[in-house]
Amino acid sequence: MLALALLIAMGAQTANGAARLELVPIGPLRRDLETRVEAGDSYAMVGLAELQLAEGGNVTEALQLLRRAGASGQPCALLRAARIGRSVLIDLVTADSDLERAVTLGCPDANFELATMLLSQNRDGARANDLLTQLAANGDARALLFMARAQVEGRGFGNLGDAKTLYRRAAISGTAEAQGELARLLLTEFETTGAIQPLREALYWALILSARGGDAARAQARQISEVATTRLGRKAVADIQNAAARYANGRYTLPAQSERAVRNRP
Amino acid sequence: MMRRPILALALIWAMPASAQITYTLGAGPNFGRVATGSATTSITLQPDGTRVVGSGGAATIGTGGSAMTVTIRCNGLNGGQINRCNNNNLAVRVALAAGNGTGRLQLTQYNVGLASRSFSGSAPAPASPLLFSFPPIGNNQTVTFSIGAIADFLATGTTGNLTINTRVTATVAASGVPPTTGGATANLQAFVARGISVTRTSDLVFGRVVSPSGGSGTISIAPAGTVSGTLLRMPGGAARSAAGFSVSGEGGQSISISIPASVSMSNGANTLSVETSNNLVGLPADQFLSGAVNSAGTLNFNVGGTVTVPAATAAGTYSGTMTVTVSYH
Numbered sequence: 001m002l003a004l005a006l007l008i009a010m011g012a013q014t015a016n017g018a019a020r021l022e023l024v025p026i027g028p029l030r031r032d033l034e035t036r037v038e039a040g041d042s043y044a045m046v047g048l049a050e051l052q053l054a055e056g057g058n059v060t061e062a063l064q065l066l067r068r069a070g071a072s073g074q075p076c077a078l079l080r081a082a083r084i085g086r087s088v089l090i091d092l093v094t095a096d097s098d099l100e101r102a103v104t105l106g107c108p109d110a111n112f113e114l115a116t117m118l119l120s121q122n123r124d125g126a127r128a129n130d131l132l133t134q135l136a137a138n139g140d141a142r143a144l145l146f147m148a149r150a151q152v153e154g155r156g157f158g159n160l161g162d163a164k165t166l167y168r169r170a171a172i173s174g175t176a177e178a179q180g181e182l183a184r185l186l187l188t189e190f191e192t193t194g195a196i197q198p199l200r201e202a203l204y205w206a207l208i209l210s211a212r213g214g215d216a217a218r219a220q221a222r223q224i225s226e227v228a229t230t231r232l233g234r235k236a237v238a239d240i241q242n243a244a245a246r247y248a249n250g251r252y253t254l255p256a257q258s259e260r261a262v263r264n265r266p
Numbered sequence: 267m268m269r270r271p272i273l274a275l276a277l278i279w280a281m282p283a284s285a286q287i288t289y290t291l292g293a294g295p296n297f298g299r300v301a302t303g304s305a306t307t308s309i310t311l312q313p314d315g316t317r318v319v320g321s322g323g324a325a326t327i328g329t330g331g332s333a334m335t336v337t338i339r340c341n342g343l344n345g346g347q348i349n350r351c352n353n354n355n356l357a358v359r360v361a362l363a364a365g366n367g368t369g370r371l372q373l374t375q376y377n378v379g380l381a382s383r384s385f386s387g388s389a390p391a392p393a394s395p396l397l398f399s400f401p402p403i404g405n406n407q408t409v410t411f412s413i414g415a416i417a418d419f420l421a422t423g424t425t426g427n428l429t430i431n432t433r434v435t436a437t438v439a440a441s442g443v444p445p446t447t448g449g450a451t452a453n454l455q456a457f458v459a460r461g462i463s464v465t466r467t468s469d470l471v472f473g474r475v476v477s478p479s480g481g482s483g484t485i486s487i488a489p490a491g492t493v494s495g496t497l498l499r500m501p502g503g504a505a506r507s508a509a510g511f512s513v514s515g516e517g518g519q520s521i522s523i524s525i526p527a528s529v530s531m532s533n534g535a536n537t538l539s540v541e542t543s544n545n546l547v548g549l550p551a552d553q554f555l556s557g558a559v560n561s562a563g564t565l566n567f568n569v570g571g572t573v574t575v576p577a578a579t580a581a582g583t584y585s586g587t588m589t590v591t592v593s594y595h
Binding site: 015029 | 471478485496509510540569582583584590
């Protein structure tokens with residue numbers, strides 16, 4: 001049999017893969033979760049709340065479970081409660097309270113959400129500034145991108161440096177939007193001042209972004225590449241392409257001026 | 267008066283021994299494209315161009331086998347040679363011009379058939395060198411025949427476009443023995459590829475999910491392994507994964523991959539359907555193996571899927587088989 005199997009014609013071959021799914025009934029799961037909630041398991045509280053929400057059950061009961069979970073070591077369950085309270089129950093006061101508690105109890109995502117909420121509602125800009133500053137200092141890419149955009153749009157925060165530096169830090173962390181917007185910002189700077197360095201860096205980030213795919217990113221990279229080839233020459237463009245490839249391989253090297261700017265970040 | 271006929275007879279014996287034989291060879295016998303097997307495989311290229319594959323696992327790819335057409339003309343330049351064309355058999359020899367093979371292609375025998383005239387005797391059995399003859403074809407007349415071959419295709423060795431130089435010689439001399447040099451040559455040829463194979467590297471596993479209490483729910487696993495969908499996912503089951511497959515064969519070759527659009531999973535009499543997706547760039551039927559000819563090529567791809575589970579679907583473990591087929595174009 002083995003010999004026969006080995007002598008299968010090699011012009012076409014097949015392979016069988018399996019597809020498997022284990023379907024469990026809801027009843028035992030719910031009973032299991034309820035038992036664990038009774039025993040104070042905060043993960044089970046979140047699970048039971050999500051089950052309730054997925055099944056279209058009582059939202060208020062689900063929010064209570066999330067608040068219990070938040071108080072039992074799952075602070076981000078309060079952020080979830082705040083979002084549901086705001087969007088489903090339209091109970092903004094309770095939602096704000098849940099969000100504040102999520103911040104107090106240490107849910108990282110809640111800080112950014114609270115900051116942007118305060119700003120969008122024109123409430124306590126100073127506190128929003130503090131929250132964003134703290135997040136940015138910790139390298140939170142969302143905060144860096146938010147603040148960079150604010151700088152570009154003339155809504156500056158504190159003393160956090162210019163938009164390029166903020167964009168760069170978010171771009172280095174891999175945030176696609178930051179990479180694309182930084183490339184555009186630098187290209188505009190080149191077009192305005194004629195300085196070569198912004199063009200080099202614009203190409204660098206555009207190439208990195210285009211490697212992630214997408215027609216718009218590829219079009220942007222093509223546009224900047226054409227300008228750079230004319231102004232910098234093919235050799236310089238090739239060097240920047242190699243640097244972008246190193247970034248893609250996890251060994252990023254920024255153009256020297258950009259590195260200095262990032263090193264000197266606030 | 268008696269000396270003049272004797273002189274004339276002497277002149278006849280002093281003439282060159284053979285008439286002028288001219289050859290017109292078509293393209294050499296061509297086995298077309300062959301994927302080698304896990305063992306040496308004999309393939310017969312018949313004089314009509316069809317290929318017959320023996321055991322060993324090799325396979326022909328697509329169409330493209332063709333025999334070599336040979337036309338031989340016997341042209342006497344004067345009275346004596348004309349007689350040779352008219353009176354002597356035309357003896358033909360088909361043989362290797364040099365070595366019997368290269369890389370995975372090794373010739374064992376030639377065969378002949380489809381002749382425009384009857385053979386002198388029955389058609390000869392395949393051999394190397396191959397000797398056969400026709401009854402006298404006449405002055406300035408031709409005979410046309412087809413030459414095929416029998417070759418071993420080895421499991422290892424050089425691949426790609428491989429050739430074996432073949433020589434055709436003929437004579438109408440009284441000896442009936444064609445020369446071993448001269449004549450005309452053409453290359454017997456084959457494009458030899460490594461056998462193509464595909465292996466499964468992982469299964470499409472949706473893991474443990476909770477049956478919806480109303481309506482229906484979905485779970486999707488993208489080819490990259492990302493999990494999404496509305497069904498509540500539970501820990502504790504098998505680790506979720508996309509199915510993975512690895513194809514190997516001759517580098518740089520165009521291949522076709524067939525992936526079922528849907529796969530049925532069953533649990534007793536209950537069934538669920540999986541709509542598949544894959545991460546191949548371009549059409550599955552239009553893929554290429556990496557690398558270049560005469561080196562191994564590979565292509566890895568993943569298959570994901572989406573299952574829609576209606577409420578009240580019986581709980582249990584559902585499983586099915588996804589058959590993926592790969593072949594050279």
